[in-house]
Amino acid sequence: MLKISLSLLAIAASGHCFASSESTSLPSGDIVYKINKNAQVSRVSLGEPMFSQNSRNLKNYELFEEIGLDRYYVIKTEGKSEAEIKAIYESLEKNSNIEHVEIEGVMRPSGYIPLNDTRDESLLFTSDHTGTQYYLNNTNPNGIFNGVDAKSAWKFNGGKGENADIVSMECGSYFFDHEDLKQPFVTIGNSEFNSGWGDHATKSVGIMTSQDNGFGTTGIAHEARQGWSGCSTNAIVSLADSLKKGSTIQLGMQWQINCDEISSSSCLVPPEWHLSWKDAISYAVKSGINFVMAAGNGGLNLDDPFFQGRFDRNSDTGAIYVGAMDTHGTPAYFTNFGSRIDTFSFGSWDVTTTAGDSRNEQSLYTTTYAGTSSANPIVAASVAVLQSISDEYGFSTTPEQIRTIIVETGRDQTGDHNKNIGTQPNLKAAIERLLSEFNNNQFLEWGHNDRLGNIGDVYVYENPYNGDTEYFRLTGLGRDKRYWYFPTDKSDNHYWTFLGTYEWGSNDRLGTIGDIYIYNNPYNGDVELFELVGLGRDKRYWYFPTNKSNNYYWKYLTDAK
Known part of the structure; x- marks a missing residue:
């Protein structure tokens, strides 16, 4: 049997795939192949079905x-010699009934402690550490890049x-007993x-x-339900079948x-380098699951021809690829990059929970979670928040819409735009866009x-x-989750922000997304209301x-009443 080491390295994952039958190094793992659509299974009957089809x-x-x-189909390599495995692989590769064959490798976390940084990991004990969770904020001190503005979303x-x-x-699994x-x-x-x-x-x-x-x-x-799953394509399919639509993996x-x-x-x-994983992820996304994955820590251009188009947009599964930045918004030196990367977030010194490696402590926290590993859950949680608000409404x-x-x-x-890692989520702006696009133009009345x-x-x-018709956006609620009266003087209060009826050209066309404008349309004689949803590069409409x-x-x- 080919032994698979699961020892944790500071740098991430290991696994391999033959690029061709002439590959000189043999990877560890089972052989996975996909037969052609009209192929007869009896002609390639070496393996067992990879995916269970029960209860579907x-x-x-x-x-x-x-x-x-x-x-x-999958062929287990346990008990087989390296020569036997290579012979099976080469036989399948030459079989005209086979669409694709690969040898899957082992997996390790996508965490990465930057090797050129001498800072030691700092373990913290129970106290309030939210002040250094910079990824929660809108703006940050000392030149640190913006967070995802979770506090506005809350x-x-x-x-x-x-x-x-x-x-x-x-x-x-994560440490279920952490405090x-x-x-x-x-x-x-x-x-x-x-x-x-x-x-991890x-x-x-x-x-x-x-x-x-x-x-x-x-x-x-923090109010979401949290689950855990081991890493496998079967687990992806099982979750896609059992989770409610809109869930996030x-x-x-x-x-x-x-x-x-x-x-x-x-x-x-x-x-998604392995095509069986790519197809399983596609199944999850098409089943309504938001799928968020680390882009990896190889410092590689995923558009390189070496990758044979596996990370091209024309084979996009709908999953969200997450790169990593340094604390200033520049692509981290270890992050993969390319046109397929959708988003990025903090890839170093993220404050979060830990069991202290082998300590199994219930009350430890770390300041040094890093890599695309730490960026990925920041984006995944942001996706879950936006989905939660969508469900609320x-x-x-x-x-696809959530990702867009x-x-x-x-x-x-910031920095080198030739190394594309997408954009950093901005939850406040994302929520405003969501509400703008999906509220069906409905205005509510007091007491609704x-x-x-x-x-x-x-x-x-x-x-x-x-005698005016005025428009307000609800911005606050009482302890009973209810609002109270509008201001009567076109102002704001705890519950309401006066949207007014701004006219075109006010404030030198420097608008705020979400504001309502009035337009006396000379072409049809109507008085119309528009919501500002976009600005140019000069921040003007x-x-x-x-x-x-x-x-x-x-x-x-709508037309103004």
């Missing part, structure tokens, strides 16, 4: 077949992840804690869902492959739903004191549409 409903089974998961109903389910997929973490609502695989993979998972979960309890850390989506692993021709260092690549958003909003409203990277409002909703007020439609800057709402 008809709708999911149609998708299962469409993607071709029913055509994957002001919205659903903004703490109340409606979200998150599953952290790592090859060892600041929740017990999992679902587990798949061996959940016995180990100090290698398990502590403990750190990821702390960023996402550690509790808001006055001590320790506070997760970005964060996958914190990567492969190491042989790529000496393009890199002299560790060749660490995203999970009753919007039917898809993973997260990416398009994010903050641009027994005054149980949703932060961000727009209300119309027929002001009896001045441009002309209204004249036909009650939308454009880059404006969203038509």
